[in-house]
Amino acid sequence: MAHFLSQPRIDGPIYLGPGDISFLRAQISEAESQVESLEKGLKRLYEEPKISELELELERRKKEKLVEIASFQNILSPIRRAPQELLSEIFELSCVLEGSWKSELDTVTVHPPFVVMMLIDVPELRHVDIAFDNSTIPEFDPAVYVDLLPRCKVLVHLDICWPDLSGRFPTFLLPTLKSLRVSCHQVDSHGTSLLSCFTSPLLEELTLYHYGQNVHQLFADLVRFQRRSATALSTLTLQYFRARHGQLKPEDWTAALSLSREIKALHLETCSFNVDPLLQALTYTKEHHNLLPKLTKFYIALRFFTRGGRGANSYAPFTMVARRG
Helix, strand or coil, rough: CCHHHHCCCCCCCCCCCCCHHHHHHHHHHHHHHHHHHHHHHHHHHHHHCCHHHHHHHHHHHHHHHHHHHHHHHHCHHHHCCCCCHHHHHHHHHCCCCCCCCCCCCCCEEECHHHHHHHHHHCCCCCCEEECCCCHHHHCHHHHHHHHHHHHHHCCCCEEEECCCCCCCCEEEEECCCEEEEEEEECCCCCCCCCHHHHECCCCEEEEEEEEEHHHHHHHHHHHHHHHHHCCCCCEEECCCCCCCCCCCCCCHHHHEEEEEEEEEEEEEEEEECHHHHHHHCCEEEEEECCCCCCCEEEEEEEEEEECCCCEEEEEEEEEECCCCC
């Protein structure tokens, strides 16, 4: 058992006795209790206006425990005890569409479970899109991706939209990633936002697909992502961003964008919110510093609703030409 726990990756089958299974289940239960305790501590800290060192430490310890739980579950999984020839047959029957896959492809977009086979087989894959149709969402364990995504050693683009993360999700360091698009769904007290799962030090383009997450929580996730990644983000896109009138103030936008001063392009696509606080935050005055000094492209596509209830778009592209001399 110690041999399996010390390995970062296990490729072959695992045979466990009753004592091994009981041991692993006890370890999972203990780790889950520790995660629950850490979450309670974090919940209290989330109510504070500023991010403290204690909060960062608790988040780090929580993520370590989640990885530990995933490793235990990986060993305990019944499929680990299946013969290799049976696994090959399963993948061939359930994951492969005849005539759709070629090993030399570098960009493939399909729906699960086909993505599982591709990530296992292609370490040179550069573009991965993981999107789910709400009408055909399969039952799955997100922890499986803790091993699959890092196998893409040269991954430069990831588009991942999950409809529900009411549970724990693995964390990923993606050192070669240049473009990331994630969905921002509503997160409950036991959930995890997608953005909080990634660290990408070379990221240049970030797209946030707003899907009901509390806007203040989303902004806090963005700040934490920038602190973890320390990336020189050049393009930030908010899609379908919605906020109630008066919900956001200029200082909220200032706090959210304060660590993204390298941004050259800011895109707001099909959004519905009061833009005045954002424009105030971006406007330079003697009393107000230049929030995004390198911004040259500013695009807004606002969505409003007519009296008949039908939506319509209003497009407002801007070129930032006025500079402080």
